[in-house]
Amino acid sequence: MYSFLIRELEKLLGSSSVLARQEDLLLYEYDGSVEKGRPDVVVFPTSTAHVSSIVKLAAKHNVPIVGRGAGTGLSGGALARTGGVMIVFARMNRILAVDAENQRAVVQPGVVNFELTRAAEPYGLYFAPDPSSQKSCTIGGNVAENAGGPHTLAYGVTSNHVTALELVLPDGEIVRVGSAQGDAPGYDLTGLSVGSEGTLALATEITVKLSRKPEAVKTLLSIFDSVDDAAETVVDITARAITPSACEMLDGWTLRTVEDFVHAGFPRDSAAVLLLEVEGLNEAVAAQAAAITEVCNAHHAREVRVARDNAERELLWKGRKNAFGALGRIAPSNYVLDGVIPRTKLPQTLRHIQEIGTRYGFNIGNIFHAGDGNLHPIVLFDPRDKAQFERALQAAAEIIRYCVEVGGALTGEHGVGMEKSELMPLLFSDADFDLMRRVHDAFNPNSALNPGKIFPLSKGCGEIRLRP
């Protein structure tokens, strides 16, 4: 089936833009998650017209399609669960326009997140969503997963910054939704598309808002001798209506691992640190930093350090954003969860995660977006030890269940993908799945795009047709 399709794809794109040898395909069978799924052919389009033609060819051969940016995703969203054609957007990586006056940029999906911020920098602007992988992840991937990051606490996730999309539908049709300004008549198709995990359409052009850099930024590192105190501090900061632009927490075990690798300046003997940032006018920043320091001290912070300069600030953030790399040094694999909880439930949830870890025999680290209740418990395991892997998955499922029990959700920014699709019934009823499936089918009636994602395979009603 594939040899004829591959010839047609090579004719369309040139042979250097089509990969079909097993040793090449191996590189595309994984992402940042613990899942795997190998495509049968990988293609690298350079234009929307290419994408539309590829989709039409795949439809002709009745073969599924999955879009992929840099493959840094953490839920298996960009994996070919049922094989088929993988469209990698690496060569659609042009910034088509930076409109500084209107604070907009138009980009192709393969543009790396941080590259856009660099291009906007001369105008005093930047792209606000800043996932930890921002130096390698693409904006197309950010759109598919509705990516977040530390600063989404103040500035919102990807969907808050996307105003228009050019989409390619599974029949090859090219449609524009939204508007450069953002308001468009009718239903919010842009809002629906962002975060739909590549199951509705492929985004081939993205119009985003650029944010203006603040006059002043202050970064604080607050050091605690107890996780509880750090967690209570976060609850209190929220309750007192202090609005930092970022409020990140690293527990002792995680910060020691990070410190050994990055040397960011996290004290190795502490039980937890909070990395806090305030931004705005000089006057606002000074007042906010003072208020935060007061709350930290009220909760027995050992010390509150303010980064003296940009270098120290960047080092602290390097420690935060490279944490997952650091963990790679001590275990063959790690499983990063993404549960969300109401922020007032933070102390009890962290205690419960520790209990679960003890019960399953794992040391579970925590490094996460504390300010918006988005947890990232990390379970370290060796995937070659099947029994241990199974136990890791069970511990993870138990943590996620607890998040839902206290009023939270399965995923704050990583997406459902393959990884959490079977947990979806914890939150959604058959009626919910039924409607979601009808919405899915309005765009993607034959499940040609990214089959086997979001919807639980076990649910007969939400049957997302898996191809052989």
Next chain:
Amino acid sequence: MTATANFASRLESALGASQVIADPAACSEYAVDEIMPTAIAKPTSAEQAAEIVRFAALEKLALIPCGNRTKLGIGMPPSRYDIALDMTGLNQIAHYDPGDLTLSVDAGTNFNEFAVPLYNQNQFLPLSVPFYFESTIGGIIASGLDSSLRHSYGTARDFLIGAEFVDGTGQLCKSGGRVVKNVTGYDLHKLLIGSLGTLAVITRLNFRTFPAAPASRGFVASFPTSEDALAFRSLVEASPLRPSSVELVSPQLLQLFLETEKKPAESPATPLDGKFAVDFWHLCVSMEGASEVCDRASREFAQLASAPAAKNMQLAALGENEGADLWHYIGQAVPLLLESFPSAAIFKIALLPNRMSGLLAQLQAVADQASLAHATLARSCGVIYFALLPPADDANALGRLAQAASAIFALGAKENATATLPWCPTALKRRVNIWGPPRPDLALHRRLKSAFDPQNLFAPGRLTLSS
């Protein structure tokens, strides 16, 4: 007719007599674009709302959900309308967690019902859209209206975090949740914003709330022309200040505000009259934050006043309470216009901010050519509310309105703007599609509508984009 007359009694036996009204006088209160429903159903729970939808599905009846009916004029005339689904019986605050800054309210809850408990916790929801003080939260979301605070807080899509609703098959569904960050499943709740009840019957809405700022300050920079005012707007936006709102008020609109405050019921504490040059355009900027931040804003504005772009400017600084009436009038510009000019046609035109100046000049030319008075409220983010104001006794105004509407839609298309006509006389809707020129995503809209509402029961025809 007999079949429809009968359905009211069948609905009554299903729901109970007190929850169904078929009296024509009462029904006329629920008319939409002069079309009356046959019955009004008033559910008191989400389950009952679902039961009514299932009844409508079975009997193939069209229904329009509503709250306090302040914004039912928005939309094309319904193609069918059997049942008015009055949601005001669902009016409880389901959850309010001040520590989490999240709020969950039933769709029929009045704005003030939840604004007060929020206020008591020093929090608020930035949804003071036109008519908000007499609106239900369901109506505010379904109408998709924006407020001047979108400048700093965004629109509902930025802080609506979840919803519960009844789909067209009569099933209770939900999306999102009650946490501030969540990507679990499709964001179906975003589709409900501005859907005018055409996709689902909203039963409950979840929001993130915001801490109220400790202090605020207002600045009104007045200029002889809109070009000057918008040039100054660019300076304000490029400054380090982060205003909470930046709104341009035309001379005609300010005139209306001044007339409003003269009315006996209004009796302002600090009158606006005499503060501003009446025939000028007014860039109204509000700042929120700590008092140091507000003081800084005063200094910045004094500095901006010396810029060349400010050479014709008159600057008025408004203290904490002085500005309250002005911001209220700006927020309620649409209701004030409709009260004084019941036949007004008010357009919403969205475009990139640096194109506003050119478009404003062309809009005024269209109005002048049609011999129609006009008024403008423009938001810095690129949204213009442009009102054509025919006098009540002008019998020939309709033709001129229709002509001007076509010209404005054509202008919008030429300038890459999206233009719609949310408020206008029903008669005008028979001559122009208020949703503006055809859009490329029409087919997706239709498919999405059928996904939610396969039998087209909900507000049929109201959100029918041009084809």
